[in-house]
Amino acid sequence: MSLARLVYEWSKKTPSKTFLISEDKNLTYEQAVQEIAKIASNISPGSTVVHIMFNTVESILAYLAILWAGGKIVAVDPLTSAEDLKFILEDSKPDLVFTDHDVYEREKNILKDYKTVVEVPRKNVFSSPYEYREDEVGLIYYYAGIAGRTMQVLHSAERMELNSLSLYRATKLKEVKSILTVPIAHVLGNSVLGVTLEAGGAMYIVKKFEPKSVASVIEKYSINYLSTVPMVYDSLNTIDANLSSLELCVSSAAPLFPNTVNTFFNKFGKKIVQQYGFTEGFVLTFQPLEYADVISVGKPLPEVEVKIVKDDGKEAKTGEVGELWVKAPWLMLGYKDIEETNKVFSNGWLKTGDLMSMDDKGLLYFRGIKKRMLKYKGYPIFPRDLEEILKTHPNVIDAKVIGEDAGQLGQQPIAMVVVKEKKDGIEEELLNYVNTKVAFYKKLKKVYIVDKIE
Structure with missing residues (x-):
């Protein structure tokens, strides 16, 4: 199943439940599905659609609409500009570009050569979500971290949902009220949406991060799930706020420092745990709350196999440092460049380029990188x-x-x-x-x- 199918299923089970919230708009699951289906009517199955939009309700609807239609999302950070954006557009050759006014005004000299839609027309057509094959591309990233270059990373829409389900189970949350503070175009942003959908939960969408306004939203909407980058926690540490509704605080995408963790706990009484992932593999580990007293990227998710390989090719023992190799049912289908794909896989194992060690409890610790990133x-x-x-x-x-x-x-x-x-x-x-x-x-x-x- 894809994330679009998940929205559809919740719209039938809990049609009047709130799904998307922003400063100026709220949508229930039923309302969201109606909008998603109308947007999807502009897209043909198999179409390549660049999605370059700042976080808004409209952005999330467009993102899900591409999956609903059976398209391929080319997920591009809205801050991508100039030569970077030009390369992505020339390389992906999109049938359509979904963007917003802010991005279009900034990049119109590049976007004018493509079929670009700022205000997506709604056709009053309803069809059920497209059924992807298990190995069919539904998502394309351009941040090939392991290979160390900007090129297509191809993901299955079905496998993307598998990762969301595994991560949701690992959180041990039943109800999810989340807040999206990072771009949906990133693995972390996609994971927040995915976990929210697995729970049939609600997600508040932040267009531009500002600590006081985010803290106010957390209190007002009783947000219980905050999964974001360390900088957000550092910013929250500078203000006084009521964050008592938070049940799970997760950090990823950058190193987490003890000072951040300790200050946040002393100020708000909340522990921060970590998850670990990357463009080619989605989220692969999660740190259970019972181990929140250490700075670890956690344990492999249940479906994930790991081994740590030393420079001599031998597997590392407990406490020894080596390169993390992983297997998981939701790893990328591959790069667009087959030769580069073959370089990073070895007998089904994806060589991450990240240096790790593992302790006797099975917790992983980030120790550095081999890759050029x-x-x-x-x-x-x-x-x-x-x-x-x-x-x-x-x-x-x-x-x-x-x-x-x-x-x-x-x-x-x-x-x-x-x-x-x-x-x-x-x-x-x-x-x-x-x-x-x-x-x-x-x-x-x-x-x-x-x-x-x-």
């Missing part, structure tokens, strides 16, 4: 993408992008560049050259001119 403010950054842009500058011979420690924000990208001609202001010129072409989180913070790349 940075995380800044919870966003993935591929050094290779920035290097390729730098190398298109006429004065650049070679470039290497690395991460510089930015504390709890993660690692910020900086560049070492070899140039043909050293001149005054070249560092600033190269910074501007790259940063006008990428989203805010990918912007280079520094450029160093060097004689050679080590």
Whole structure:
């Protein structure tokens, strides 16, 4: 079953129950399904539809409508811009682009060449959701973290729902009232929607995060499930608020620091646990509340197999560090590039590129990365993408992008560049050259001119 089928089933069981909530609109399951079906009437089965929208009720309806119609969602972060967006559009060749006014005004020079819809027309047509084959693509991401480059990551719509069901069971929540604070285009955002749907719950949608307003929403709507990035917890730690309704607080997508956990507990009396996942594998681990006293990414979900492999190819013993390999029924179907797919799989095991250790309780601990990827403010950054842009500058011979420690924000990208001609202001010129072409989180913070790349 797909997430669209799940919405449909709940609309029959609990039609008058609230599903989507925002500052200016509430929809029941029955109302949501009526809107989703009308939007879906614009899409043919198998169509490729780029979804690049800030979080709103309309955005979630459009996202689910693509699945309802049997399309392929190309999930794009709404902050994606310029060269990044141009590449995704040229590569995916969408039949349709769903966007909003904010994104369209910012990117209209690129979007004008595609069939772009800002206000989706509603056709008064109702059909039941499309039935995907188990191995049929329903979702495409462009953040291939393991491979370390921007390219298509192909997911099954059916497997996506399997992951949501497993994660929902792991939370041990019966009723779910969630709040969406991260883009739906991310694995984490998709997981919040999925868990909410598995429970037949309600989800409040945040378009722009602001700690006081989010805290107010949590109190007003008795939100009990907060799954977000560490930065959100750090921001909440700076204010006074009533968060007593929260039953489960989950962190993922970036390193969680003890100071964040301890401050949040001392201030609000709530423990933060972690889950671990990535673009190619959805969510794979969850930290049970009984183990919340340690900074761990938790235990593998019941359907997930893991092993930790050392550099010599042998499996690590308890406490030893190695690369995490995983098997799960919802791993990606593969990359668009078959050669890259073959590189990351070994006899059904997906080699994650993440370094982990496991203790005697079966808890996993993140120890670093082998892959070339940075995380800044919870966003993935591929050094290779920035290097390729730098190398298109006429004065650049070679470039290497690395991460510089930015504390709890993660690692910020900086560049070492070899140039043909050293001149005054070249560092600033190269910074501007790259940063006008990428989203805010990918912007280079520094450029160093060097004689050679080590």
